[in-house]
Amino acid sequence: MSIWAKITTAISMLAKGEPLAKIFSKLRTPPEKSVAFTIAVIALGAKMAKSDGSVKKEEVKVFRRIFHIPESEVAAAGKVFDLARQDVAGYDVYARRIRKMFGERHQTLLDLMESLFHISLADGEYHPKEDEFLQNVNEIFGFSGRDFLKLKARFVEVEMDPHEILGVEPYSKIKEIKRAYKDKVLECHPDKLIARGMPEEAIKLAQTKLSQINNAYEQLVENL
Structure with a gap:
């Protein structure tokens, strides 16, 4: 069974009206770590795209490219994306879940921060709300303010x-x-x-x- 088929199955376990964040209590066993991680990453990306008030098609395109979502699985990923946008739970719930999986300052968390920067700049703008979002996620992931400024400079202030x-x-x-x-x-x-x-x-x-x-x-x- 593919990772996306597993995600679809996991989502089906949610009761009607139950928020997406509740899914993690149903994915506690080690074999489901990949499913939980993928859902958390998609959800965090959705919250990122919505942080400036709207989700733009450019952001969705970049999201699909960065996270390597095949055409055949767009519907499954899209369902997670939409559920995350509608979820009343804050993005910190998903950020803390990802941090718990890998530990603070893990290389995977840095890779994810870089991907979120790509999404934030997909429409050619860097909104103050997106900056606030990324600073908070950076802190949750255990990186310092200096780490954030160094990373931000690569994407926003100067050419890499x-x-x-x-x-x-x-x-x-x-x-x-x-x-x-x-x-x-x-x-x-x-x-x-x-x-x-x-x-x-x-x-x-x-x-x-x-x-x-x-x-x-x-x-x-x-x-x-």
């Missing part, structure tokens, strides 16, 4: 610096750049993530970051 993405200095030699690139790629490798117990959808999140790493490496090598 390829040196910062790879964690190298502007004067770094090709050998250092290649080593840093290799280390970053290994961090995103599916086998390593699986070994750390990451669910399938969390592994997919890392692929967005891998694309940024590859682009940064290409830019630096071309300019040497």
